[in-house]
Amino acid sequence: MTLTAMETFIIICLATIATMITRFLPFILLKNPKSSDSYISYLGRVLPYSTIGLLVVYCLKDVNFRIPSYGLPEIIAILSIALLHYWKENTLLSIGAGTAIYMLLVQLVFV
Amino acid sequence: MPFIEEIKAILLLVHKDVMNLKEKIKALKAAFPHTIPVLTGFTFLGIAFGILMNSKGYGPGWAFLFSLMTFAGSAQYLGITFLTSVFNPIYAFLMTLMINARHIFYGISMLDKYKDTGKFKPYLIFGLCDETFSIVCSVEPPEGVDRNWFFFFITLLDHSYWVLGSTLGALLGSLISFSVEGLDFVLTALFIVIFLEQWKAQKNHKPAIIGVVASVLCLLIFGQNNFIIPAMILILILLTVTRRVNVEELAEEAIK
Numbered sequence: 001m002t003l004t005a006m007e008t009f010i011i012i013c014l015a016t017i018a019t020m021i022t023r024f025l026p027f028i029l030l031k032n033p034k035s036s037d038s039y040i041s042y043l044g045r046v047l048p049y050s051t052i053g054l055l056v057v058y059c060l061k062d063v064n065f066r067i068p069s070y071g072l073p074e075i076i077a078i079l080s081i082a083l084l085h086y087w088k089e090n091t092l093l094s095i096g097a098g099t100a101i102y103m104l105l106v107q108l109v110f111v
Numbered sequence: 112m113p114f115i116e117e118i119k120a121i122l123l124l125v126h127k128d129v130m131n132l133k134e135k136i137k138a139l140k141a142a143f144p145h146t147i148p149v150l151t152g153f154t155f156l157g158i159a160f161g162i163l164m165n166s167k168g169y170g171p172g173w174a175f176l177f178s179l180m181t182f183a184g185s186a187q188y189l190g191i192t193f194l195t196s197v198f199n200p201i202y203a204f205l206m207t208l209m210i211n212a213r214h215i216f217y218g219i220s221m222l223d224k225y226k227d228t229g230k231f232k233p234y235l236i237f238g239l240c241d242e243t244f245s246i247v248c249s250v251e252p253p254e255g256v257d258r259n260w261f262f263f264f265i266t267l268l269d270h271s272y273w274v275l276g277s278t279l280g281a282l283l284g285s286l287i288s289f290s291v292e293g294l295d296f297v298l299t300a301l302f303i304v305i306f307l308e309q310w311k312a313q314k315n316h317k318p319a320i321i322g323v324v325a326s327v328l329c330l331l332i333f334g335q336n337n338f339i340i341p342a343m344i345l346i347l348i349l350l351t352v353t354r355r356v357n358v359e360e361l362a363e364e365a366i367k
Contacts, residue, residue, distance in 0.1 A: 001167070001168040001169055001194075002167070002168070002194060002195045002196065003194055003198055007198045008169070008173060008194060009176075010198075010200055011190065011193050011194060011198075011200060011203050012173075012176060012177050012180060012181065012190070013180070014200050014203050014204040014207070015177075015181045015183075015186055015187070015190050015193075015203060015204075015207045016180040016181045017204070018186075018203075018204050018205075018207035018208040018211065019181050019182070019183045019186055019207060019211050019214070020237065021208065022208065022211040022212055022213075022214035022215050022218075023211075023214045023217070023218060023236050023237065023239045024218070024236055024237075025215055025218060026215055026218030026219045026222060027218055027222065027225070027232075027236055030219070030222055039351075039354075040219070040222070041223065042350075042354055043219050043347075043350065044219055044220055044221075044222050044223050046317075046318035046350055046354075047216050047219050047220045047318070047346075047350070048220040048248045048249070048309070048318075049309050049313060049318035049319040049322060050216075050318045050319065050321050050322030050325075050346045050350060051213070051216045051217065051220060051244075051248075051322060051346075052245060052248070052249075052302060052305055052306045052309060052319070052322065053306065053318075053319050053320075053321070053322025053323040053326060054213060054216070054322050054323075054325075054326045054339075054342055054343070054346065055213070055241060055245065055302045056299070056302050056303055056306055056323065057322075057323060057326035057327055057330060057342075058213070058326070058339065059298065059299040059302060060299065061330055061335040061338070062335060073293075074299075077296065077300070078303055081300055081303050081304060081307075082303075082307060085304055085307050086307075091148075091304055091308070092144070092147055092148065094300070094304050094307075095148045095297060095300040095301055095304055098296070098300040098303070098304075099151075099293070099294065099296050099297040099300050102293050102296040102300075103292065103293035103294060103296070105293070106292055106293040107292050107293060
């Protein structure tokens with residue numbers, strides 16, 4: 001341990017408070033989203049779609065297309081997930097198979 | 112028979128309790144399958160987090176406490192760097208705020224869905240991490256399952272996986288060394304499948320395209336460590352601009 005127990009506890013508390021601010025803020029600020037406030041309800045309707053897009057990019061942010069393996073494991077795994085999902089429409093199968101393909105690629109093919 | 116009424120009342124209470132319990136089990140059963148990808152991802156990422164904490168001298172107790180209280184994967188990984196350098200609480204606070212800013216979007220997205228969740232609401236909001244959000248924003252409980260308990264169990268299960276995983280990792284320390292390289296992709300796969308599901312369910316693909324394009328653009332401009340907040344701002348701008356167009360379209364349709 002680099003920090004004392006007290007310092008560690010303070011850091012954990014502050015990380016918790018900061019996280020909770022980001023989670024509770026909308027619910028506190030926009031406590032009574034009346035139907036008159038159509039801009040917020042519009043955002044509530046469309047943001048889930050944009051946000052999952054952001055989350056996908058966030059997960060892939062460290063992929064570097066300029067160095068080997070040129071992001072190929074990610075690209076192949078994502079394409080497999082998309083094809084499998086349109087074919088079988090089975091969420092767990094798509095996720096499981098996609099992850100297995102990715103693991104095989106990074107452990108055996110693109111080492 | 113003076114006791115008949117009392118026995119009846121007691122039986123009725125027991126019956127009610129059993130029914131309540133049945134309702135809860137039903138909600139738990141409905142919730143569990145949705146959390147299986149998170150179970151896989153969090154067990155692995157949690158264990159990895161615990162191992163890392165342990166290697167820096169922070170044992171299972173600290174890993175347990177950190178995961179129980181903060182419940183935010185990326186912020187906790189970042190948190191390890193605050194625990195292994197000079198004590199700087201303000202920096203830790205601000206950096207956590209920055210990296211978790213995307214949660215603000217989760218809240219706005221869930222305002223309506225979590226509106227009538229009553230006593231569950233504080234916990235549901237507390238547990239709105241990336242993975243929980245991606246599930247609750249895209250699923251509805253099946254017919255006959257209590258909504259509040261359903262969302263509560265999804266959140267609770269995810270939270271438990273994370274806490275147990277990180278504690279386990281810190282307990283085992285460096286004992287485990289099996290090849291799990293790439294297993295963390297399970298959470299990326301989860302988000303991609305949810306993206307595909309949403310794409311199929313929506314006729315209007317604009318919000319999804321805006322989300323991806325704005326994020327990629329900001330990633331290219333600002334780099335991997337600083338792109339989230341610019342991306343959020345750009346998404347808000349683009350959604351606002353395209354809404355005006357939508358309103359005009361609606362008006363035109365109304366005239367026709």
